[in-house]
Structures are given as structure tokens and as C-alpha cells.
Amino acid sequence: MCLAVPGKVVAIDDSADPLTGLVDFGGVQKQACLEYVSDVRVGEYVIVHVGFALQRLDEESALASLKLFEELGLLEEEFGDAWEQAEKEAGTA
């Protein structure tokens, strides 16, 4: 959960309070709270932690991080099924 993952803002819901948008993390799309980066635009990259965008990031660094996270299996860890993972770890799966 400590991971902060870069993603691309693909849609913004201006009517939502707090401000919310759809963020794409290398194919996985999730809603994120954009209130702390409230002037962000569609197409920009942000660093998202537990569903909250915390800072903007340039595209080049964002894509490099995402590629690395994917290679390391960290995206699966962050967005995959936690129960499945816990069962596997506990040896009960």
C-alpha cells in the first residue's frame, strides 16, 4: 500500500465533490480523488497513492516508472485481489 503509482488522467468529473477523475495505470483504470491537484487536466500524469493524486509527474518519468512496476509485478500487487494473495501466502489457497 505504500506504493504511489503514476497514472494518466483520462477523464475528470467536474461535478464530483471532492473532485474525482478516471486514471489509467498502464491499462488498469481506477477512479482517483483529484482534489489535491485540482488544476490537473485530462492527459496529464499524476502520482496516485491509495486513490488520491498527490503530485503531477511528467510523461516520460511516469511511463518509465509504470514499465518498471509492471515488470516487477508491483501493479498486480497493488491492484490485484488481496484475498487471493493472502490465501496464497497463508498456504490455504
Add this chain to the structure above:
Amino acid sequence: MKYIDEFNDPELARRLLDEIRATATRPWALMEVCGGQTHSIIRHGIDQLLPEQVELIHGPGCPVCVTPLEVIDKALEIASRPGVIFCSFGDMLRVPGTDRDLFRVKGEGGDVRVVYSPLDALELARRNPDREVVFFAIGFETTAPANAMAVHQARRLGLSNFSLLVSHVRVPPAVEAIMTAPECRVQGFLAAGHVCSVMGMAEYPELAERFRVPMVVTGFEPLDILEGIRRAVRQLERGEHRVENAYPRAVREEGNPAAVRMIEEVFEVTDRSWRGIGRIPASGWRLTDAFRAYDAEHRFDVGGIRTEEPAECRAGEVLQGLIKPTECAAFGTTCTPRTPLGATMVSSEGACAAYYLYRRMNAPAPQAGGGAQQEEVAPVA
């Protein structure tokens, strides 16, 4: 060179390593504070690529690892109550309490749910007005803006069935505790990048000055870490102790002021116990009086729970950088990710788990029937 081809830019990694090697003329000990950095370091073998003079000491920056046993037991107690939906991040499921974990509570019929964000827990509260929804609010400064927003929204929406079990911790007091410990060997810090994305860098110059240690704000990708080390070593060799930002693409001097304002509205600084380490003054946050109604400890009256940690687990020393996980007698024998004794063996950011997963070649051979199923995890080397 072992490991280095795994870097996303092996050429740049090689250059950084050459420069560190050329700069370091004496032994230096640096602490990386963030558990994500520890994981990255062990996974990529960065500690083994560094010249002998430069030693990395792993710090306490894993929120799952430092959450006190007492709070885990409170979580287990609340999660077992009828009518409660207990929400947590997935990493907390297998953190051992005194006699079980959240995973077991769920097996015994408790309604434990994994959420990705505290706002998901808030949504559950909205949809289940007849249930009490409790969110396990752990984390460092990076997670605090999210938890602060969740409780702020709960009040705004008039949701009275939502509360937080808060166990928030702050980095700067931990740095101070580490530096004032008599056994401390740390000479410089790689400060946690994403904590600084939120809080900025204002809290660090005073610490760097007082303890005369360089503090380099560092990201947690392998190249970020090498760059952080390069800058810290360069300062040490020059006799400097400044705060430097080696992660400018995600960290601004002022952090994220909107997020800090929200934290300050909802939380106030308090003393906190860290698992295995003990009480550190001013090292945590709790809800302010205005938000006390959303504090699960009050709502469920679990204030009386007191616990003792298992004596054989040396996670406290691991978290303070006093020993390496492999120096713990239980490491890889009675304590494995499948049968963890301490949280540092559970969390993906825990030092013991990182060593177990990527350094198994150095682990003592698992005892027969010890349950160590190491073959499931592919080593990096």
C-alpha cells in the same frame, strides 16, 4: 556485474555506481527510511552492487510493520463485532496480532473487506446505513491526506456510521529517535520521496543541521536510489550536511499545500508507539477534538487492550537498523512469509520479507516441516 542488467537503464546505473565508487574514500552508513526503497534495494541487489565502504541500513518506513500489536488487537476485536464492516488495505490481512490476524477473523465470520482507498470504505458506509463501517487508517504522511479527506467527507455527508481506527505515524520524529539512540551508526539519510511529495522539505533542514547528517530526498526506483546514494556520499566526503532533493519530478519544496491543510484540519500531532520500537514523542497523528466522534477507539471502547510482543521477534531492532533480518534466529526457520512472527515478515515493504524473498541464498536452511515454501518465489539473482 550481478543484477545490473535488471535496471531500466543499466548504462546509467553503471555510471552512477562508478561515481559512487570513485567518491567514497571512507566507510559511510546511510539509512533509507522508506520500506518501498528497502524493497527496491534488496530486489535489485543495490546493497551488493555498492562499494564496500557504503553500507545501507534499513529504516522503519513501513507503515504495516510499525503498527503496534496493541492496535492490531484492537482492529481484530472491532472486526469481530456483529454489525461491523471492517475495511483495510490488503497488506494488513496477515499481520499477526496476539493470537490471530484479520484473515482469520474473516474466516471466523467477521465482515472484513479489502479496499483500495479510504473513499471506498466511505462509500460502503453510505450504502450500508444500518452497519458500522470502520476503516483501518494506518500509514505515514503519504496516506494521511486520503484518510483526512475520508473523515472530512463523512462529516460533510452526515454519515454517523463511519469511523477510523487511526494509527498514523510521522517520519521526522522517527529520524530524531534513530539519531539519538546510543547505538546509532547512521551518518546520512535517504529521505522518503513520496512523504515529501505531500509534506515538502521544510521539516528536514533543522534535523540535518542538529545531527549533522546529509538528508537526500530520494525516489524508490533503482536509479533514484543510486542517485540519492551518490549525492549523500558526495556530501559526506565533503563534510557537508544539507537537505537535497534528488527526486524533483515528484517533490516540490513546499510539498502539496492543499493536502497538508486537510491533514492539519483533521489531525493533530500525538505521541505514538511503534511496533518493536516503543513510544516516540510527537511521532503520530490522531483525530482532533472536532473529529473525535469518528474515532473507532472511542466508539468501540477498545482503549483497554494492552499486549506484549513475542520475545523471539527482533523486528524492533531490524526497524531501527541495528541488525539485519538474517541475524534474527527465527529468520527463515520459525518465521517465514507463510508463518510470520512479526509484521516485517508480512508486509511487502518489510525488511524481513524482502530478505526472505530475494536473499534466500543467505537464509538458514528451513527445518523439516517448518513450512518454508521458498520455491514459489523466483529469486532475482
